[in-house]
Structure formats: structure tokens, C-alpha cells
Amino acid sequence: xxxxxxxxxxxxxxxxxxxxxxxxxxxxxxxxxxxxxxxxxxxxxxxxxxxxxxxxxxxxxxxxxxxxxxxxxxxxxxxxxxxxxxxxxxxxxxxxxxxxxxxxxxxxxxxxxxxxxxxxxxxxxxxxxxxxxxxxxxxxxxxxxxxxxxxxxxxxxxxxxxxxxxxxxxxxxxxxxxxxxxxxxxxxxxxxxxxxxxxxxxxxxxxxxxxxxxxxxxxxxxxxxxxxxxxxxxxxxxxxxxxxxxxxxxxxxxxxxxxxxxxxxxxxxxxxxxxxxxxxxxxxxxxxxxxxxxxxxxxxxxxxxxxxxxxxxxxxxxxxxxxxxxxxxxxxxxxxxxxxxxxxxxxxxxxxxxxxxxxxxxxxxxxxxxxxxxxxxxxxxxxxxxxxxx
Amino acid sequence: xxxxxxxxxxxxxxxxxxxxxxxxxxxxxxxxxxxxxxxxxxxxxxxxxxxxxxxxxxxxxxxxxxxxxxxxxxxxxxxxxxxxxxxxxxxxxxxxxxxxxxxxxxxxxxxxxxxxxxxxxxxxxxxxxxxxxxxxxxxxxxxxxxxxxxxxxxxxxxxxxxxxxxxxxxxxxxxxxxxxxxxxxxxxxxxxxxxxxxxxxxxxxxxxxxxxxxxxxxxxxxxxxxxxxxxxxxxxxxxxxxxxxxxxxxxxxxxxxxxxxxxxxxxxxxxxxxxxxxxxxxxxxxxxxxxxxxxxxxxxxxxxxxxxxxxxxxxxxxxxxxxxxxxxxxxxxxxxxxxxxxxxxxxxxxxxxxxxxxxxxxxxxxxxxxxxxxxxxxxxxxxxxxxxxxxx
Numbered sequence: 001x002x003x004x005x006x007x008x009x010x011x012x013x014x015x016x017x018x019x020x021x022x023x024x025x026x027x028x029x030x031x032x033x034x035x036x037x038x039x040x041x042x043x044x045x046x047x048x049x050x051x052x053x054x055x056x057x058x059x060x061x062x063x064x065x066x067x068x069x070x071x072x073x074x075x076x077x078x079x080x081x082x083x084x085x086x087x088x089x090x091x092x093x094x095x096x097x098x099x100x101x102x103x104x105x106x107x108x109x110x111x112x113x114x115x116x117x118x119x120x121x122x123x124x125x126x127x128x129x130x131x132x133x134x135x136x137x138x139x140x141x142x143x144x145x146x147x148x149x150x151x152x153x154x155x156x157x158x159x160x161x162x163x164x165x166x167x168x169x170x171x172x173x174x175x176x177x178x179x180x181x182x183x184x185x186x187x188x189x190x191x192x193x194x195x196x197x198x199x200x201x202x203x204x205x206x207x208x209x210x211x212x213x214x215x216x217x218x219x220x221x222x223x224x225x226x227x228x229x230x231x232x233x234x235x236x237x238x239x240x241x242x243x244x245x246x247x248x249x250x251x252x253x254x255x256x257x258x259x260x261x262x263x264x265x266x267x268x269x270x271x272x273x274x275x276x277x278x279x280x281x282x283x284x285x286x287x288x289x290x291x292x293x294x295x296x297x298x299x300x301x302x303x304x305x306x307x308x309x310x311x312x313x314x315x316x317x318x319x320x321x322x323x324x325x326x327x328x329x330x331x332x333x334x335x336x337x338x339x340x341x342x343x344x345x346x347x348x349x350x351x352x353x354x355x356x357x358x359x360x361x362x363x364x365x366x367x368x369x370x371x372x373x374x375x376x377x378x379x380x381x382x383x384x385x386x387x388x389x390x
Numbered sequence: 391x392x393x394x395x396x397x398x399x400x401x402x403x404x405x406x407x408x409x410x411x412x413x414x415x416x417x418x419x420x421x422x423x424x425x426x427x428x429x430x431x432x433x434x435x436x437x438x439x440x441x442x443x444x445x446x447x448x449x450x451x452x453x454x455x456x457x458x459x460x461x462x463x464x465x466x467x468x469x470x471x472x473x474x475x476x477x478x479x480x481x482x483x484x485x486x487x488x489x490x491x492x493x494x495x496x497x498x499x500x501x502x503x504x505x506x507x508x509x510x511x512x513x514x515x516x517x518x519x520x521x522x523x524x525x526x527x528x529x530x531x532x533x534x535x536x537x538x539x540x541x542x543x544x545x546x547x548x549x550x551x552x553x554x555x556x557x558x559x560x561x562x563x564x565x566x567x568x569x570x571x572x573x574x575x576x577x578x579x580x581x582x583x584x585x586x587x588x589x590x591x592x593x594x595x596x597x598x599x600x601x602x603x604x605x606x607x608x609x610x611x612x613x614x615x616x617x618x619x620x621x622x623x624x625x626x627x628x629x630x631x632x633x634x635x636x637x638x639x640x641x642x643x644x645x646x647x648x649x650x651x652x653x654x655x656x657x658x659x660x661x662x663x664x665x666x667x668x669x670x671x672x673x674x675x676x677x678x679x680x681x682x683x684x685x686x687x688x689x690x691x692x693x694x695x696x697x698x699x700x701x702x703x704x705x706x707x708x709x710x711x712x713x714x715x716x717x718x719x720x721x722x723x724x725x726x727x728x729x730x731x732x733x734x735x736x737x738x739x740x741x742x743x744x745x746x747x748x749x750x751x752x753x754x755x756x757x758x759x760x761x762x763x764x765x766x767x768x769x770x771x772x773x774x775x776x777x778x779x780x781x782x
Contacts, residue, residue, distance in 0.1 A: 011686070
């Protein structure tokens with residue numbers, strides 16, 4: 001099995017956006033055949049295959065931002081005339097040094113010789129200094145800010161005054177947590193068909209200049225379930241104590257921006273096609289990141305979807321999402337990753353997604369939540385059904 | 391060599407290029423005679439130029455062409471290797487095959503060559519095995535630079551080839567000084583150096599030219615004017631009409647040749663080499679074009695028009711040389727097919743062998759800097775080894 005590690009194809013590229021795959025799992029490729037188109041901050045490029053063999057796994061979906069150094073795809077080279085793998089230089093013998101682990105105070109310090117010299121002159125113990133340079137490197141300012149006349153080090157504090165977005169969000173979050181009766185249900189779903197559908201439709205979307213993301217398809221899956229479970233597509237009139245059920249699904253989408261968390265709304269996703277949802281999401285997230293949202297863009301949501309997949313490097317298995325009041329529920333979905341699972345009594349690896357649904361237990365019972373979760377999971381596992389429903 | 395006033399060309403039958411590339415907006419080669427760009431063959435490989443056909447026999451001509459094709463095939467493969475993460479970096483040379491191969495052939499093995507970028511053919515023509523080049527691209531331990539240089543920046547002391555210094559133009563005075571040393575010592579070694587149009591804006595170029603004009607060392611300076619110094623077009627590189635005329639200021643003999651015409655490059659370089667012991671230096675401006683990216687870190691779509699590339703592609707040196715060989719009855723489709731197949735399979739073998747070679751031990755990168763390691767380098771080395779130890 002050959003793992004194609006995403007290379008730094010442009011001298012200092014740290015990540016790339018996957019535009020589309022040119023192959024699918026099971027395809028036979030020859031060395032040099034085009035595998036995918038990626039976009040870096042320098043150029044859009046077609047990546048050729050480094051080896052001949054059979055594509056065994058596409059590790060990402062179009063729209064994903066991939067770090068250089070991650071496994072990009074796997075190629076089964078067993079039946080191909082595989083070229084010899086690069087001989088690794090012999091590492092310094094591990095046994096020799098493992099008997100006495102080097103004192104952490106010296107081995108973990110990363111600092112330039114000039115910084116070390118300065119620290120020595122000032123009598124600063126580098127082991128006690130927290131580096132603020134790249135990768136935790138100790139830089140001159142760390143030494144100089146921490147040193148006092150007598151060579152003692154002291155800790156410093158910093159005050160952060162939240163901006164208006166952050167303040168509004170803080171009030172909103174606290175009020176929701178203090179008012180609503182939060183209950184959370186965590187579940188998992190198989191994502192084989194979900195990924196296959198994205199892979200199938202990705203190039204078509206691309207051809208129409210649409211970025212088809214997992215979030216768009218999750219939105220359609222949730223939207224379809226919401227039509228059948230109106231209590232989750234509702235808002236609360238706290239003054240009257242009424243639950244207001246909505247026919248149209250106006251989806252609030254959690255979006256991390258430089259100025260803080262934003263939750264813009266895409267209206268009527270239940271009557272929109274998948275591509276239309278994808279387009280609307282791209283548009284609104286772009287405007288959110290540019291700080292170009294209008295007030296009406298963040299009003300009128302009836303349900304919230306939060307997908308942290310694009311940011312996740314760790315595998316997050318559950319969260320406790322806070323409901324975006326006055327709504328009654330919020331769904332969080334994870335990045336899709338390969339995980340162990342049982343199929344027909346056998347342990348296997350396959351793509352899975354974790355989900356967490358928080359709902360307001362004042363208006364929604366556990367049984368309602370189970371029914372809703374059943375449908376959401378079913379739609380994720382057979383997304384074509386969710387698209388057909390409208 | 392029959393020399394004619396390039397402007398007198400109008401008296402002869404105008405070369406017929408069937409409109410192909412002639413009088414182009416971007417590529418001057420269709421209008422070479424009027425622009426003083428010396429040519430032997432036209433776009434169709436016909437002997438219509440104002441330079442006399444050089445004295446090269448069938449073997450020499452086909453060997454030159456075969457090398458140009460191998461050089462192109464290396465670029466095709468290198469690009470794929472870089473894009474698929476197997477080679478760290480790539481400096482493409484597509485379209486630039488003629489200048490360095492023909493100039494190398496015009497020199498003798500004992501002569502010294504100071505390389506620029508994009509010149510793999512020079513090493514191969516002097517006998518470096520293909521696997522040595524690929525071992526350098528892959529940064530393997532047992533190539534002449536011990537896996538420490540940027541891929542494609544080649545050289546080999548054993549072959550009298552000085553590797554390019556990445557700082558463009560910085561080595562022109564070195565080449566000039568070495569040539570002067572040979573003259574003082576009285577041996578008959580001659581010198582050749584390549585550099586780009588951008589290098590002529592550096593002080594070193596002018597220092598070397600001035601020195602060359604005064605002391606007349608036996609050297610040929612070849613300025614490969616490929617139209618772009620990374621993203622800088624010739625129009626803002628210099629206000630001079632040509633790069634060759636810069637030689638006039640320093641009393642250095644100079645000429646302009648079609649850099650996509652290997653026969654013109656050979657003829658001009660051979661003549662310059664022959665004249666070197668008596669007359670000293672020559673500055674040759676070879677007018678050519680980089681069809682590919684500047685490097686693998688570049689994106690030429692951001693600064694040049696696709697039409698420009700298309701126009702130059704009609705003057706592809708490989709096509710012209712092949713057509714010339716065909717006209718002479720030295721070449722056919724079968725030979726062409728066989729040549730490409732052989733180049734590809736030779737490259738396949740070289741890739742396989744080179745990639746299987748060991749990488750250098752990381753600790754070795756501190757060697758060869760000082761005769762005895764300084765405390766600072768010792769410390770850096772210790773840190774690197776610690777870091778490697780702590781990684782899984």
C-alpha cells in the first residue's frame with residue numbers, strides 16, 4: 001500500500017484545497033496519471049500519481065482543506081511493478097539513548113545560540129521560559145520580558161477586551177444556557193454512501209462553479225428530517241411560553257471568523273436543491289468571513305447546524321452544543337474519518353461521522369429526540385433518500 | 391564563416407515559413423534577419439538563415455538531436471516527480487534544449503563550463519550517467535553534492551563543470567577570472583558560462599564584462615535571453631535594444647543568435663571558441679523562450695499571456711531540428727518513435743535506481759563547512775539529532 005502524502009508543491013505551501021478527484025477508489029492508475037486538482041495560495045494544480053497501482057482510498061472530499069504532509073490518498077501497488085521505496089537514512093540508534101531520557105529542561109528547549117547567550121548573560125533559566133516563537137521556540141523577547149534586574153523571572157498577564165461580536169455572542173450563549181433545559185444526544189452514522197454521493201456530484205458541481213461541501217449535504221439531510229419533525233424546526237416565544245412551528249427550514253450555520261463566531265442563515269433549504277444550498281452556503285460563508293453580512297443574514301433561523309469537520313485534526317467524538325435560542329435544537333457534526341465498526345458480525349474500518357444533537361427538554365421529549373435522530377442518521381447513511389424527499 | 395550584414399538580408403529571397411510564427415507579436419524569430427538574430431535554419435528546418443551551415447556530420451547532428459529529446463523527456467518526467475511529491479523542487483527547461491546542448495558540443499571536454507539553470511544536457515554530453523542526475527534530483531547521498539543541493543542545480547568537478555550558484559549572475563566574474571588564470575598559465579583551456587537575461591542587471595555581469603574587455607581571457611559568455619527573469623519581462627529588464635550590444639560598451643565581441651536553432655548556437659559558439667585564444671571573449675545573446683514555469687513554485691499564468699507561449703511553441707527547437715534532419719534524410723517517424731521510447735525507458739531505469747539509493751544521514755549536513763566544526767555547528771548538530779530522536 002502506497003500512501004501519497006500531500007507534497008509541498010510550491011516551496012512554502014502549508015495547505016491546499018481539494019477541488020476535485022479525477023479518480024475514484026478501485027480505479028487503476030499509471031504513474032503520472034492525474035489524480036486530483038488542488039488549489040494552493042499560489043496556483044491550481046493537477047497532481048499526478050507518484051505510483052502505478054489501484055486507488056484504494058480517497059482520504060478527503062472536495063472542499064476539504066488539507067495540510068501538507070497529510071495522507072492524501074492510498075494506492076495499492078501490490079499487483080504493479082512497484083519501484084523500490086526510498087531507503088530511509090539509518091536513525092541514530094534508539095537503544096543507545098533510551099536508557100536515560102535526556103533531562104527535559106535541556107532537550108526540549110529550542111532557542112537560537114544568540115538567545116541562549118542573552119539568557120546566560122541575564123541569568124535566565126531557559127527551562128522556566130515559555131517560548132512564543134514559531135513552534136514554541138524561545139526568542140529574545142521571551143528572555144527580555146521575563147528578566148528583571150536581579151535576574152528573577154516573573155509571569156506577565158494580558159487583558160483581552162472582547163469586540164462587539166464576541167460580547168453579543170457571550171450574552172446570547174449565557175442566556176441560552178441559563179434559560180433552556182439543554183439535553184444532548186450523541187450518535188454516529190456510517191458515511192460510505194455520503195462520501196460516494198459527494199464524490200459523484202463534486203465534479204458536476206465544480207463544472208457549474210459550485211463548491212460542494214459536506215456541510216451542504218449535511219444541511220440537506222437535516223433539512224429533510226426537520227420537515228418530518230416540526231418541533232425541532234421551531235422557535236420559542238419565551239413571554240407567552242409558546243412553541244412556534246415553522247414550515248420552511250431556515251438553517252443557521254455556525255461559522256468561525258476572525259471576529260468571532262457568526263451564525264448566518266440560509267432560508268428555505270427544504271425546498272432548495274443540494275447545489276443551490278451549496279451555492280448559498282459558499283456565498284454566505286464568504287460574506288461572513290469578509291465581514292459583509294447584512295443584519296437580515298443572521299435573523300430568522302429555525303435550526304442550527306455546526307460542522308467543525310474542516311478544522312478538526314483530532315477525532316472529536318461528541319460535543320455538547322449550545323442551542324441558538326430562541327431555536328429548540330442544534331446539530332453538531334464531526335469530520336468524517338475512518339473508524340472501527342462492526343458489520344455483519346465482523347470488525348472493519350469505514351468512514352464514520354459523529355453527531356451531537358442538543359434539544360430543549362422543556363418542549364421536546366427524549367422519545368421525540370430519538371425519532372428525530374433516527375431519521376437524521378438514516379439520511380446521512382442514505383443521503384439520496386434525503387435529496388429525493390423534496 | 392560567411393558573414394553578411396543582417397540588414398542586407400532583404401536582397402535574398404525572403405525565407406518562407408508559411409506564415410507559421412513569422413512576424414509574430416511575441417516571438418521575434420520569424421523576423422530574425424531584420425532584428426540581427428543570426429540563424430541557420432528556419433521554423434521548418436530549412437537552410438535559409440544568414441549563418442553558414444556548420445560542419446557537422448550525420449552522426450554529430452543526430453547525437454545532438456537525441457540529446458535535445460532526452461533533455462525534454464527529463465523535464466517531462468521531473469515535473470511529474472515534483473508534482474507527486476517525490477522530488478522536492480523542479481526547475482523546468484522545456485524549450486531551452488538547444489542553447490546549452492549545442493554550446494556544450496562546440497566546446498571540448500578539457501574546457502571548463504560554468505553552468506546556469508536548466509542545463510542537464512551539458513552533464514550528459516560530458517559523460518555523466520543519467521542515474522547521477524536523478525540521484526541529484528532525489529537528493530541522494532552518493533551523488534557529487536551528497537544530496538545537499540537544490541534539485542536540478544547540477545555540476546561535476548570531474549567533468550570540469552562548475553555548478554550554478556543560485557544567486558544568479560554571481561559566478562560570471564568567477565568564470566572570467568578562471569579563464570584569465572588559464573591565459574596567465576599559458577594552457578589552452580577555454581571557458582564557457584551561461585546566464586540569463588536577468589543576470590545582466592547585476593553588477594557582477596558588468597564587472598566581468600569590463601574585466602574581459604581589458605584582459606581578453608579565453609571565454610564565451612552566453613546570455614540565454616528567454617524573455618522572462620522569473621516574472622520580469624525583457625521590456626523592463628533593460629532599455630538597450632539587445633543584450634548582446636552591452637558587449638560593445640566593454641569592447642567585447644558580441645552577437646545575437648536564434649537560441650531555438652541549435653545549428654546557429656553551435657556555429658556561433660564554435661567560432662567564438664576558436665577565436666578565444668587570439669581575440670579573447672565573446673558575448674553571445676541566444677534569443678530563446680522558457681515554455682514552462684520558472685520553477686515548480688511559480689505560476690506563469692499570473693504574468694504572461696497564453697498566446698505568447700503558443701507563438702513560441704511554433705519555434706520549438708526540437709521540431710525544427712527534427713524537420714532539418716528529415717530534410718537531410720537522416721531521420722524518420724520510426725527513428726523518432728524509437729528515440730522517445732528509449733529516452734523514457736532509460737529515464738524509468740534511472741528513476742528506479744536513483745530512488746532506491748540511500749538518503750544522506752541528517753547529521754552529515756553539517757560536514758564540509760569548516761575543516762574543524764565550530765562550537766555553533768556542533769550545537770546545531772546536537773539539537774538536530776535530539777529532535778530526530780524525539781520524533782516517533
